[in-house]
Amino acid sequence: MSDHHDHAEEGSPLTETELRVRALESLLVEKGLVDPTALDALIDTYETKVGPRNGAHVVAHAWADPAYKVRLLEDGSKAIAELGYMGRQGEDMVVLENTPKVHNMVVCTLCSCYPWPVLGLPPVWYKSAPYRSRAVLDPRGVLRELGVEVPEDVEVRVWDSTSEVRYLVIPERPRGTEGWSEAELAGIVTRDSMIGVAKVQAPARGGRR
Amino acid sequence: MNGIHDMGGMHGLGPIDREENEPVFHHAWERRAFALNMAAGFLGEWNIDMSRYAREQMPPAEYLATSYYEHWLWGLERLLVEKGLLTRAEIEARVAELRRLAPR
Numbered sequence: 639m640s641d642h643h644d645h646a647e648e649g650s651p652l653t654e655t656e657l658r659v660r661a662l663e664s665l666l667v668e669k670g671l672v673d674p675t676a677l678d679a680l681i682d683t684y685e686t687k688v689g690p691r692n693g694a695h696v697v698a699h700a701w702a703d704p705a706y707k708v709r710l711l712e713d714g715s716k717a718i719a720e721l722g723y724m725g726r727q728g729e730d731m732v733v734l735e736n737t738p739k740v741h742n743m744v745v746c747t748l749c750s751c752y753p754w755p756v757l758g759l760p761p762v763w764y765k766s767a768p769y770r771s772r773a774v775l776d777p778r779g780v781l782r783e784l785g786v787e788v789p790e791d792v793e794v795r796v797w798d799s800t801s802e803v804r805y806l807v808i809p810e811r812p813r814g815t816e817g818w819s820e821a822e823l824a825g826i827v828t829r830d831s832m833i834g835v836a837k838v839q840a841p842a843r844g845g846r847r
Numbered sequence: 848m849n850g851i852h853d854m855g856g857m858h859g860l861g862p863i864d865r866e867e868n869e870p871v872f873h874h875a876w877e878r879r880a881f882a883l884n885m886a887a888g889f890l891g892e893w894n895i896d897m898s899r900y901a902r903e904q905m906p907p908a909e910y911l912a913t914s915y916y917e918h919w920l921w922g923l924e925r926l927l928v929e930k931g932l933l934t935r936a937e938i939e940a941r942v943a944e945l946r947r948l949a950p951r
Contacts, residue, residue: 652949655917659876661941662924663883665933671890677882684881685871747855749899750915759881762873763865765915771857783863798855801895830865 689758690829692723693806696756697832698823700733701811711735714806718756728755728804734797735808736834741788742795743781743834744805745773751799753806757829764833774798784835807832812840851907877916884919892930901925 652660666672696718700707710717714731718724731753734742746752747770752760763769772780777794781787788794797805809831815823830836854860872878888898902922910918927933 652946653876655920656874656876657942657945657949658920658924658938659879659883660945661938662920662927662933663879664945665937665941666883666887666927669932671932672883672886676886677879680882680885681872681878685878689871745855748852749902759871761866761869762915763863766863767854767857767860767911768863770854771860772863774855775858780863784865801899 684754684759688725688754690756690827690832691824692721692758693753693756693829693832694824694827695820696721696723696806697808697827698820700808701815701823702820707735707808710808718806723755725755727751728753730803731756731806732797732803733806733808734795734834736810738792738810740793740795741781741786741834742797742805742807743773743777744797744799744807745770746799747771747774748798748800751801751804753804756806757832761829781835784830786835786837807834809834809836809838812838814840850903851910852903880916880920880923884923887923887927887932890932892932893926898922898926901929 663672663674663677667674696710699721700710706717706720709720710733714733715724715729717733718728718731734744736742746760746764750760750765752764769780774796777796778788781794799805809827811823812826815826826838826840828836828838831838872881884898888895893901899922902918904925905913905918905921909921913921924933924938928935928938
């Protein structure tokens with residue numbers, strides 16, 4: 639049990655970190671400052687209800703409805719709220735459209751700001767030192783490392799999030815998806831494509847569900 | 848003043864490690880640390896900028912050696928003490944008590 643760096647000494651199976659979390663929770667609950675059922679509800683919300691499927695719905699709707707896309711690019715928060723997605727860490731949303739000429743990608747160099755209502759909580763790599771440091775230094779290199787080759791004649795724009803402004807990328811709609819339903823479109827939109835570090839791929843012929 | 852959190856442009860921090868099908872949380876304690884931060888934030892004693900600032904006060908070497916939700920936990924402890932909601936002594940006493948009671 640001692641192979642992990644944060645395990646407590648003296649052979650306790652609880653790590654120092656686990657002990658501290660339990661200590662804080664028990665003290666805050668005893669003092670009536672925190673309700674344990676509210677904690678469970680928060681965890682359930684962010685683990686099962688809020689996530690990138692919300693963003694995929696927004697993107698698919700924008701692909702399918704040009705008027706919606708115009709509203710989305712004009713006022714991200716308002717247009718996203720039309721679909722029922724709103725809440726903390728998404729109060730001021732800016733939506734960016736990837737095109738054959740411009741590739742947008744999003745980072746938070748200072749910490750982990752991220753559009754929770756449409757993408758959920760950020761993945762570990764997004765919050766990690768390597769991505770935060772290099773996304774602004776060598777964006778094309780970072781994209782290549784993550785499997786996206788952006789041609790030299792395509793402009794790369796890197797957006798550094800703040801606690802006020804959060805970004806959502808509309809990836810390019812892949813060829814071969816003409817006539818697809820919104821639900822089918824949403825099914826191919828990935829989290830990473832909405833951060834701007836992946837392209838959306840249409841499944842090979844016959845792969846359509 | 849700059850700080851270790853201000854990472855944009857730093858060199859040498861290694862490759863990006865992207866996990867396939869990553870879970871929202873990796874450990875049970877991360878769920879509780881996340882929810883405690885949110886719920887304590889709802890008390891209205893501080894705002895989002897204050898909570899980020901608190902995390903940024905972690906000593907740089909410790910910041911680099913610990914995980915994201917450990918930063919959150921560290922910042923939360925600091926804010927709770929600063930705002931007088933808990934004392935450092937009662938936190939340490941409770942940690943010690945739980946360590947004593949923990950199954951071995």
